[in-house]
Amino acid sequence: MSSRAPDKHLRQLADGNQIPQLGLGVWQIPNGPMCVKAVRWALELGYRHIDTAQAYGNEESVGRALKESGVPRDEVFITTKFWPGSRDPVAEAERSLERLGIDFVDLYLIHWPQGGPTWAWPGMEQARANGYTRSIGVSNFDVRELDEVIATAAVAPVVDQVQFSPFEYRRKLLDGAGERAIAVEAYSPLGTGRHLGNRAVQRLAARVGRTPAQVLLRWCVQQNTIVIPKSTHRDRIEENSRIFDFTLSAEDMAELDALDETGATDRALEEKWW
Numbered sequence: 001m002s003s004r005a006p007d008k009h010l011r012q013l014a015d016g017n018q019i020p021q022l023g024l025g026v027w028q029i030p031n032g033p034m035c036v037k038a039v040r041w042a043l044e045l046g047y048r049h050i051d052t053a054q055a056y057g058n059e060e061s062v063g064r065a066l067k068e069s070g071v072p073r074d075e076v077f078i079t080t081k082f083w084p085g086s087r088d089p090v091a092e093a094e095r096s097l098e099r100l101g102i103d104f105v106d107l108y109l110i111h112w113p114q115g116g117p118t119w120a121w122p123g124m125e126q127a128r129a130n131g132y133t134r135s136i137g138v139s140n141f142d143v144r145e146l147d148e149v150i151a152t153a154a155v156a157p158v159v160d161q162v163q164f165s166p167f168e169y170r171r172k173l174l175d176g177a178g179e180r181a182i183a184v185e186a187y188s189p190l191g192t193g194r195h196l197g198n199r200a201v202q203r204l205a206a207r208v209g210r211t212p213a214q215v216l217l218r219w220c221v222q223q224n225t226i227v228i229p230k231s232t233h234r235d236r237i238e239e240n241s242r243i244f245d246f247t248l249s250a251e252d253m254a255e256l257d258a259l260d261e262t263g264a265t266d267r268a269l270e271e272k273w274w
């Protein structure tokens with residue numbers, strides 16, 4: 001099995017830290033061999049960014065894969081997320097680090113604004129002050145919720161991770177985050193798989209000589225978001241990483257933009273799950 005050179009496509013966050021623009025997401029991969037394999041393949045294939053969460057239950061496998069890969073810790077960007085059903089982001093960060101087997105994560109996010117957008121933020125700042133994480137941010141926050149956090153924060157969030165794809169374009173959220181120096185991370189960029197079968201996406205992919213997944217991921221890159229597709233298949237993990245060697249034209253981008261079903265919303269979610 002060949003390995004590939006490390007991915008060097010980095011984006012600077014507002015706090016000065018750098019994040020690889022492509023990461024492997026591991027939601028819904030059970031803790032155990034399947035998760036270890038997926039993360040090891042990604043690292044072999046040049047990925048340097050893994051996105052996990054306390055709620056995913058697989059931090060242990062992410063940590064094991066990182067260790068087994070032999071890739072130095074400081075070359076890999078690790079994100080985990082505070083599960084807001086518990087109360088203490090500091091204590092939960094300590095537990096995450098124990099499960100991951102590392103001394104710090106690169107990014108710690110509030111997974112969703114359960115109980116309101118601001119209550120957990122002081123704990124997130126404390127986790128950062130303790131050295132448990134380099135950067136802090138949020139996930140599933142609307143522009144209005146970002147403003148509430150910023151109004152009370154000593155250290156502002158540098159990331160908002162939201163559902164984002166041509167079908168969930170959320171243009172006002174992307175613009176609003178940008179105006180606040182908050183980078184958008186695109187989750188479910190393939191629609192958890194369901195956008196891959198869309199006829200318009202398939203037609204465009206055939207026209208540009210790429211796969212539907214590559215076209216959807218490249219659209220996220222050209223929207224200046226960070227993108228974290230999930231797969232448990234080596235060939236797909238590789239396919240999803242080949243998105244920096246082609247460009248979608250302005251016309252291709254406009255065609256994909258037009259698939260938006262959110263009405264260019266500034267909201268992170270159409271329906272809340274908590």
Ligand SMILES: NC(=O)c1ccc[n+]([C@@H]2O[C@H](COP(=O)([O-])OP(=O)(O)OC[C@H]3O[C@@H](n4cnc5c(N)ncnc54)[C@H](OP(=O)(O)O)[C@@H]3O)[C@@H](O)[C@H]2O)c1
Pocket residue numbers: 024025026027028051052111139140161162186187188189190191192193194196213214228229230231232233236237239240
């Ligand atoms: N913050 C949040 O609340 C939140 C919510 C959702 C997701 N996320 C993050 O975002 C990541 C990605 O989102 P997601 O897991 O919803 O799904 P996704 O990346 O949009 O799509 C993953 C699905 O597409 C399939 N797939 C991947 N690459 C493919 C390819 N090249 N060809 C054909 N099929 C392909 C995968 O199947 P196989 O695995 O079988 O290959 C899987 O079923 C998550 O893993 C997680 O890290 C965060």
